[in-house]
Each structure stands twice: as C-alpha cells, then as structure tokens.
Amino acid sequence: MLGFRWGRRLLIAVVAGAAITALGAAPASASSAGSLASDDIQFTLRKDGVLTARETITYDYGSAANSAGIERSFVTRQRYDEGNDRVYRVQNVKASSPDGAPTKTTVETGESATTVTVGAGQSATGRKRVVLTYEVHGAVTPLSDLDEVRWVAAGGFAVPARQISVVMNAKAVPNNLACFAGDPNSAVYCSASDMGGHEAGAARFQQARLAPGQVLTVVVGYPSGTTTGEPILDHRFSLSAAFQITPLTGGVLALLLVVLLGGLALLYRTRGRDARVMHSQVAAGDHPPVASGAEGGFEFTPPDGVRPGQIGTLIDEQADVVDVTATIIDLAVRGHILIEELPHERFSSTDWSLVKRTDAPAEQLRPYEKLLFDALFAGRDQVRLSELGDAFSGRLAEVRSALYDDVVGQGWFARRPDSVRTRWTTAGVAVTLVGVAATVALALLTHVALLGLAIVVAGAALAVGAQYMPAKTARGSSVLAHTLGFREYLHRADADEAPEDQRLRLFSRYLPYAVVFDNVDRWAQIVATSGAGGNGHPADNLSWYHGPAEWDLSNFADSMRTFTLTTSGAISATRQFRSF
Structure with missing residues (x-):
C-alpha cells in the first residue's frame, strides 16, 4: 500500500x-x-x-x-x-x-x-x-x-x-x-x-x-x-491429518511398498527358495518301493532310504506330532515295539500297551529314533499309551530337535529349519516394532504417518514369510521329489501289485508312510485284507500288532485309525495332521 x-x-x-x-x-x-x-x-x-x-x-x-x-x-x-x-x-x-x-x-x-x-x-x-x-x-x-x-x-x-x-x-x-x-x-x-x-x-x-x-x-x-x-x-497432532492420503504420501507409500515387498520377494528367492530339481525326478519315485531280496523275495526300499519321521520334516520343514506318531508305528513294523490293543468295554475308550521287543533286529536306530524309544519306555519294558502323559510330552522337544539335526546331517538342509524360521521371525517382529514406533513418531510430528505403515507391512510380511525361509539343498530337493513320487504311488497303488505271500509284510512297511501322507485308512484296510489266513478268514494278529480276544484283522483298519488319533493326542494336546 x-x-x-x-x-x-x-x-x-x-x-x-x-x-x-x-x-x-x-x-x-x-x-x-x-x-x-x-x-x-x-x-x-x-x-x-x-x-x-x-x-x-x-x-x-x-x-x-x-x-x-x-x-x-x-x-x-x-x-x-x-x-x-x-x-x-x-x-x-x-x-x-x-x-x-x-x-x-x-x-x-x-x-x-x-x-x-x-x-x-x-x-x-x-x-x-x-x-x-x-x-x-x-x-x-x-x-x-x-x-x-x-x-x-x-x-x-x-x-x-x-x-x-x-x-x-x-x-x-x-x-x-x-x-x-x-x-x-x-x-x-x-x-x-x-x-x-x-x-x-x-x-x-x-x-x-x-x-x-x-x-x-x-x-x-x-x-x-x-x-x-x-x-x-x-x-x-491430528489423527486424520497424520494419516491423510495426498498425492505425495500415496505415491511415496506405494513406492515404499513396492521396494520393501519386492525386496522381501527377492530375499525369499535367493535365501528361502529350495534348490531346483528336474520334474522328472518326481517320476523317479513313483513306483513300487521294493527290490529283489537275497532269498529271491522282495525287500522294502523307500526312496533314498528316507524314514517316515524324516519325510514329514522334509516336506513341510517342521517336525510335528504326526511325524512322531508315524515313527512309533514304523518302530513297531520294523520289530522294535509290539503294540497290544487292550480289552475294553463296548462304549469305553481304547487303550494300548507298548511292549519293548526282546527279539528286536540289530539295525542301528537313528538318533531321533533312539531318543523317542527311550522317552517312551523310560527304563520300563512296557507302558500304556494312556500313561505317557506330561513326562513324555516334556521330552518331545528333544525328539523334535533331534529330527531337525537329522535332516541337516542327511544334507537335506544347510541349516536347521526351526532356527532359520526363528531368526527370520525375530527379524520380522523387530522390523514391525520399528515400523510401529516410526508410525507413532511420524503421526505425532508430521503428516506422513502412512509411510511408517509401509515398514509395519514389510515387517509383518517378513514375520509371516519366515515360515518359508528354510531352504532345502539340491540333495534335499532331489529326495523330496522322489518322496513326492512315492506319495503319488501310495495314493493309487493297490494290493495286486505285490505277490500275495509278501503283501502283508510289504504293506505293513508302507503303513507308517501312509500316516505321514494322511492315507492311513486306505492302507490299513489293504493290510487287513492282505492278512487273510489260508481258510479265507482274517488272521488274528500281526507280528507287530496284537488285539484282544475276539479281535481279528477285519478290525485292524478301525483300530489303526483310532491308534493314530489317540497317540497324537497323548503326545500333544494339538493334533497336527497334514493336508496335501
């Protein structure tokens, strides 16, 4: 003016x-x-x-x-x-x-x-x-x-x-x-x-x-x-102003999310991705897992010699209750444990006695199998399944830890899967907390608190994605491919593919793997029908599974289904059956 x-x-x-x-x-x-x-x-x-x-x-x-x-x-x-x-x-x-x-x-x-x-x-x-x-x-x-x-x-x-x-x-x-x-x-x-x-x-x-x-x-x-x-x-400070979406904050937020989530995707591909194997290796395992024996018969030869408990850990990279249950049945089938179904009233719950076999074969148990065997019996010759309780559950962590050590020792993983998950989960939680702190600080001091949410999202994604960070080696990926082929075989195979006089022995060996592959009902029924006596009637017992009086193999499928469920419940309060 x-x-x-x-x-x-x-x-x-x-x-x-x-x-x-x-x-x-x-x-x-x-x-x-x-x-x-x-x-x-x-x-x-x-x-x-x-x-x-x-x-x-x-x-x-x-x-x-x-x-x-x-x-x-x-x-x-x-x-x-x-x-x-x-x-x-x-x-x-x-x-x-x-x-x-x-x-x-x-x-x-x-x-x-x-x-x-x-x-x-x-x-x-x-x-x-x-x-x-x-x-x-x-x-x-x-x-x-x-x-x-x-x-x-x-x-x-x-x-x-x-x-x-x-x-x-x-x-x-x-x-x-x-x-x-x-x-x-x-x-x-x-x-x-x-x-x-x-x-x-x-x-x-x-x-x-x-x-x-x-x-x-x-x-x-x-x-x-x-x-x-x-x-x-x-x-x-104003909550609405702190989190307002403007062309600037929206653009920067989108850019941050692309960079951070893209970085996580790259991290997964470089650190968490299993070594690639040719698809043909899956087919290599899709055949009867048998080989000619010394006396002209057939011997069970699982792909790469993998055992049921190892398979579960190899597939989903977690040693859980189903792996332990399958290992107990495998120890029984291989002659180390006798499973005895105890007499019970019609509407009462079923119990079993696990008996230490005195005529067990001289094969070397793997460390996790030895730990499980010792944890089951704890110096006793036999134990009821219902008596395992908290004492056995407390030692389950040792068995799981030994399973993780075993898959690393086999060369299937470079590092223990549980340690890898823990490390990346911890990192994800830490990044999330940093993001929360940054969001609060930005909300109090600026109008761009949305940018802090990008860090929160990245941290949460890292914590969730930690489950996928354990990576198999080339050998582990190859064994997994063969194992998946074996799974496909078990889903479609039938009893006629084995000589009649060897079916009961061979199919009993399949059964622990069927537990891991969630196919126990089908193979328990196949085992039952394979155990008919010379007169056409079902046999009374198996060499590794005995039932009470008036019990025969026609009841085996129901008994095995109940045993796997009860064993899993006795080991842990949570059943963790897989679905593939």
Missing part, C-alpha cells in the same frame, strides 16, 4: 478511535489498576529475520499508590494450516525506566502467549515511562515475490491503552503494508499507516485506542531477499 499524508488520516483516526471506545473501553479513571497513556514501539528488522524491539510505555499509575504493575501479553502461537501452528518466540525481555518506575520483570510463557509483568508488587504513583526491549523470532514469511513481516505488535494490556505508535525499520524500502486493530482476529483497519514517502525506509502505524485484550497487528512487505527469516512451525 502506498503511503499518504498523516493529515489526511486525522479524521479516520478520530472516527476509528471513537468506534473502538464504543466497544467497551472504560475511562482511565475508572480503572484502579491505572491506564496506559501511550505506547511507542520501534522495530528493527535484522538480516536474519529477527525483530529487535524498543517499546516505550507511558503509564499513568494514578494518584494513589499502585502496585498492580504493567501487564503486557504477546501472542506466541497461531493456527497456520491444517496440521501446523505458527510459533513466535519473544526472548531477551528487559525493562528499564528513565523516570524511576518499578522495573522488576517476570516473564510467563504459556501455550499460546507470553505474558510480561513489570513492577508487580512495587508501588508507584503518577505518570511514568517504562522501556521494554526484546527480540521477536519467527515473524518473517518468505513469499514468491516478497518477504512478509506479520506481527501482533501492540496490545494485550490488562488496562485501556491510548495513542499506540509502531514504526518498522529495515534496510530495504517496504513494498506494501497493512494493519488491523481490535480483537485478535479483527479485520478492522488501524487508525493510520504510512510508509513515510518514497525516500523513507520505515513503515509507520497509528492506533488511537485499544481496549483491554485488544491488539494491533501490523503487516509489512519487503523485497525478496531482505531477510533470511523463516516461519517457525510446530506440528499440531
């Missing part, structure tokens, strides 16, 4: 002063706390954007001793935008008086205002001058074509104020100016303003009167580059 003469503003000043007086300002004599006769403020704008102020207050304490002091409130926080407040810092406040007025000064900093009290508790009378000096930080806003200074320059007094004068000095000539007087958000122009002519470098403002609490706000525009000042912004 261009400057103009003070005389031309005189009438405006009188009218504006009368209007503000009508808003409710009381005469000075009506205030027991005194009144402010004039307030003259000189500002100097420094290159760094700081305003240095010298404010001369002429205060009428009255004829009686007055100890209320002078109270001056500075606005130090205003709403800036949806997510930020603008902060002004009033610092280095000092008071002096050429007339001997009280100058004891206290400064109280509140959430949105700084209150300066001068001379409180010190008596004074008459009219005296008090000089305040202070600095204002954060009043400059650099715009596209100018540097704007906006500051609540005067007001905030506890008593009526008259004759307010503000001068803004800088090393540059102002381009424009504006001022507003009244309540803090008033749009009423002040009494007068002037830039002092084209040759002057000062912006001047006048206000005839301010009621208690009213303020005078001044705005001056200077050429760009006059200062290096910047507004001081303080993030204001």
Whole structure:
C-alpha cells in the first residue's frame, strides 16, 4: 500500500478511535489498576529475520499508590494450516525506566502467549515511562515475490491503552503494508499507516485506542531477499491429518511398498527358495518301493532310504506330532515295539500297551529314533499309551530337535529349519516394532504417518514369510521329489501289485508312510485284507500288532485309525495332521 499524508488520516483516526471506545473501553479513571497513556514501539528488522524491539510505555499509575504493575501479553502461537501452528518466540525481555518506575520483570510463557509483568508488587504513583526491549523470532514469511513481516505488535494490556505508535525499520524500502486493530482476529483497519514517502525506509502505524485484550497487528512487505527469516512451525497432532492420503504420501507409500515387498520377494528367492530339481525326478519315485531280496523275495526300499519321521520334516520343514506318531508305528513294523490293543468295554475308550521287543533286529536306530524309544519306555519294558502323559510330552522337544539335526546331517538342509524360521521371525517382529514406533513418531510430528505403515507391512510380511525361509539343498530337493513320487504311488497303488505271500509284510512297511501322507485308512484296510489266513478268514494278529480276544484283522483298519488319533493326542494336546 502506498503511503499518504498523516493529515489526511486525522479524521479516520478520530472516527476509528471513537468506534473502538464504543466497544467497551472504560475511562482511565475508572480503572484502579491505572491506564496506559501511550505506547511507542520501534522495530528493527535484522538480516536474519529477527525483530529487535524498543517499546516505550507511558503509564499513568494514578494518584494513589499502585502496585498492580504493567501487564503486557504477546501472542506466541497461531493456527497456520491444517496440521501446523505458527510459533513466535519473544526472548531477551528487559525493562528499564528513565523516570524511576518499578522495573522488576517476570516473564510467563504459556501455550499460546507470553505474558510480561513489570513492577508487580512495587508501588508507584503518577505518570511514568517504562522501556521494554526484546527480540521477536519467527515473524518473517518468505513469499514468491516478497518477504512478509506479520506481527501482533501492540496490545494485550490488562488496562485501556491510548495513542499506540509502531514504526518498522529495515534496510530495504517496504513494498506494501497493512494493519488491523481490535480483537485478535479483527479485520478492522488501524487508525493510520504510512510508509513515510518514497525516500523513507520505515513503515509507520497509528492506533488511537485499544481496549483491554485488544491488539494491533501490523503487516509489512519487503523485497525478496531482505531477510533470511523463516516461519517457525510446530506440528499440531491430528489423527486424520497424520494419516491423510495426498498425492505425495500415496505415491511415496506405494513406492515404499513396492521396494520393501519386492525386496522381501527377492530375499525369499535367493535365501528361502529350495534348490531346483528336474520334474522328472518326481517320476523317479513313483513306483513300487521294493527290490529283489537275497532269498529271491522282495525287500522294502523307500526312496533314498528316507524314514517316515524324516519325510514329514522334509516336506513341510517342521517336525510335528504326526511325524512322531508315524515313527512309533514304523518302530513297531520294523520289530522294535509290539503294540497290544487292550480289552475294553463296548462304549469305553481304547487303550494300548507298548511292549519293548526282546527279539528286536540289530539295525542301528537313528538318533531321533533312539531318543523317542527311550522317552517312551523310560527304563520300563512296557507302558500304556494312556500313561505317557506330561513326562513324555516334556521330552518331545528333544525328539523334535533331534529330527531337525537329522535332516541337516542327511544334507537335506544347510541349516536347521526351526532356527532359520526363528531368526527370520525375530527379524520380522523387530522390523514391525520399528515400523510401529516410526508410525507413532511420524503421526505425532508430521503428516506422513502412512509411510511408517509401509515398514509395519514389510515387517509383518517378513514375520509371516519366515515360515518359508528354510531352504532345502539340491540333495534335499532331489529326495523330496522322489518322496513326492512315492506319495503319488501310495495314493493309487493297490494290493495286486505285490505277490500275495509278501503283501502283508510289504504293506505293513508302507503303513507308517501312509500316516505321514494322511492315507492311513486306505492302507490299513489293504493290510487287513492282505492278512487273510489260508481258510479265507482274517488272521488274528500281526507280528507287530496284537488285539484282544475276539479281535481279528477285519478290525485292524478301525483300530489303526483310532491308534493314530489317540497317540497324537497323548503326545500333544494339538493334533497336527497334514493336508496335501
């Protein structure tokens, strides 16, 4: 705004002063706390954007001793935008008086205002001058074509104020100016303003009167580059603002998700992917697992010599209850344990006795099999299945651990699958916690909390994907392919593929593998039908499974189904049958 003469503003000043007086300002004599006769403020704008102020207050304490002091409130926080407040810092406040007025000064900093009290508790009378000096930080806003200074320059007094004068000095000539007087958000122009002519470098403002609490706000525009000042912004927390989706946050979030999840996919391919094997190797296992024996018969030869408990761990990379149950049946079929089904009433639960065989073959048990065998009997010759209880379940962890060691020792895995899962799960949880912390911090301090969620998603994906991180070696992948071929064979094979006199022995060896492959009902029935005696009637028992009186192999399928379920329940409270 261009400057103009003070005389031309005189009438405006009188009218504006009368209007503000009508808003409710009381005469000075009506205030027991005194009144402010004039307030003259000189500002100097420094290159760094700081305003240095010298404010001369002429205060009428009255004829009686007055100890209320002078109270001056500075606005130090205003709403800036949806997510930020603008902060002004009033610092280095000092008071002096050429007339001997009280100058004891206290400064109280509140959430949105700084209150300066001068001379409180010190008596004074008459009219005296008090000089305040202070600095204002954060009043400059650099715009596209100018540097704007906006500051609540005067007001905030506890008593009526008259004759307010503000001068803004800088090393540059102002381009424009504006001022507003009244309540803090008033749009009423002040009494007068002037830039002092084209040759002057000062912006001047006048206000005839301010009621208690009213303020005078001044705005001056200077050429760009006059200062290096910047507004001081303080993030204001808002949940909706913190997680708002903007083109920037949406684009960055999508980019982060692509990068992080793409990195996880690459990590899985390089670290968690099994070594590739040719599809033809699956077919290599899809045939009867038998070979010619020394005496002209057939011998059971599972693919790569893999045992039932090992198969379960090889397929899903976890040693669980079904693997242990299949191993117990395998030990029985191989002649180390006799399973005896105990007599029971028609509607009562079935129990079994596991008996240690004295005529067990001399074959070497694998470490996990030996641990399981010892855990079952614990120095006894026989034990009821119902008596295994917590003592056996407590040792199950040792058996599982030995199974993991066994598959590593076989060269099927480079590292224990459980250790790999634990390591990556821990890493995923750690990343998730970092993401949660980052999201909270970003929500409190910025408007881009969505970016923290990308880290949370990546961490959660890593924790879930940890189940797929154990990787088989080339040998392990080859054995798995052969094993899957064996599974396909067991799903389609029938009894006619083996000589009749060898079916019972061979198919009994298949049975523990059928437990792992969730095909126990079919093969238990095949075993039962393969055990018919020479008279066409079912045999009473198997060499490894004995039933009670009146029991024969026609009951075997039901007995075996119940045994596998009961054994799994006795070992662990949770049955973990697989579904392929």
